[in-house]
Amino acid sequence: MREIDLHVHTDISDGSESPESTVRTAKALGLRAIAVTDHDSVNGVCAAQEAGERYGVEVVSGIELTCGWYDKEVHILGYDIDVHSEKLPPVLDWVIDERNSRNRRMVRRLAEDGIMIDLDELQARHPGSTIGRPHFALCLMEAGIAESVTDAFRRFLDPGQKYYIRRKFMSLEDAVSLIISAGGKAVIAHPRQYRISAESLTELMERGKAAGVSGLECFYSGYGPEDTSKYLAMASLYGFCPTAGSDWHGRHKPHISMGSGIDGELCASYELLENLRAHK
Ligand code: AMP
Ligand code: ZN
Numbered sequence: 163m164r165e166i167d168l169h170v171h172t173d174i175s176d177g178s179e180s181p182e183s184t185v186r187t188a189k190a191l192g193l194r195a196i197a198v199t200d201h202d203s204v205n206g207v208c209a210a211q212e213a214g215e216r217y218g219v220e221v222v223s224g225i226e227l228t229c230g231w232y233d234k235e236v237h238i239l240g241y242d243i244d245v246h247s248e249k250l251p252p253v254l255d256w257v258i259d260e261r262n263s264r265n266r267r268m269v270r271r272l273a274e275d276g277i278m279i280d281l282d283e284l285q286a287r288h289p290g291s292t293i294g295r296p297h298f299a300l301c302l303m304e305a306g307i308a309e310s311v312t313d314a315f316r317r318f319l320d321p322g323q324k325y326y327i328r329r330k331f332m333s334l335e336d337a338v339s340l341i342i343s344a345g346g347k348a349v350i351a352h353p354r355q356y357r358i359s360a361e362s363l364t365e366l367m368e369r370g371k372a373a374g375v376s377g378l379e380c381f382y383s384g385y386g387p388e389d390t391s392k393y394l395a396m397a398s399l400y401g402f403c404p405t406a407g408s409d410w411h412g413r414h415k416p417h418i419s420m421g422s423g424i425d426g427e428l429c430a431s432y433e434l435l436e437n438l439r440a441h442k
């Protein structure tokens with residue numbers, strides 16, 4: 163039964179919909195539970211949970227943290243964290259500071275080419291949101307320089323492209339321990355997306371295990387049966403609970419549907435969430 167989606171972004175990070183509207187979408191789709199997992203922020207969780215009460219949709223408090231992994235990055239999801247935990251602000255404020263200084267450098271580099279972006283104005287247009295490359299992508303589209311978000315990333319914002327500037331990341335261990343110290347469960351997100359070698363993936367699982375990871379996102383938008391069985395086997399090997407998430411971003415990633423992914427490949431039951439919660 164299609165009951166849950168444990169990976170959903172709102173406009174508190176780079177999704178297009180407010181927390182309230184995100185929950186309304188979940189209700190319309192008949193989902194029982196969603197997790198709001200904005201990048202580096204829990205600012206949307208309370209509003210989503212209030213809407214969840216009204217609509218009868220369970221909203222799991224979540225976050226998605228970006229960690230450095232050699233010259234790449236990996237994403238760690240956190241679930242059932244206490245959004246009021248005093249552990250969160252020092253680390254999340256550091257991440258926002260790092261993002262802001264990276265964003266200012268990107269603005270300078272774009273300005274050198276005559277592409278003017280006003281960061282204060284951008285932040286004012288997205289109040290309370292974590293500003294990142296996706297927002298720059300939207301600016302490039304508005305300026306008529308890119309055709310779509312994907313096009314903006316491919317030609318300008320992906321690593322190796324002209325306006326990509328790497329920011330400083332927290333480590334995998336720091337991310338996992340932050341989530342656990344805030345009362346949550348840590349899950350390694352979308353393992354195929356990192357494009358790392360089999361050896362590096364093994365190291366990710368081992369270091370994740372040692373750090374206290376509880377789950378692996380085995381069901382994800384665009385993952386076929388082969389991907390999923392490979393990751394299910396990996397989850398079982400390391401004692402991780404399999405989780406499922408679409409990485410829904412609303413209109414900003416229009417090919418992805420909440421709860422069902424790209425071609426209906428997602429169909430996750432509530433049991434996955436219960437198992438994760440019971441993970442020791
Ligand atoms: P940032 O954390 O500001 O560097 O932005 C990273 C975010 O941009 C990711 O978490 C994705 O949501 C999004 N992103 C990264 N690469 C792409 C891409 N090729 N196409 C669309 N969105 C992307
Ligand atoms: Zn995103």
Ligand code: FE
Nearest residue numbers: 226237351352
């Ligand atoms: Fe991610």
Ligand code: FE
Nearest residue numbers: 169171226409
């Ligand atoms: Fe995500």
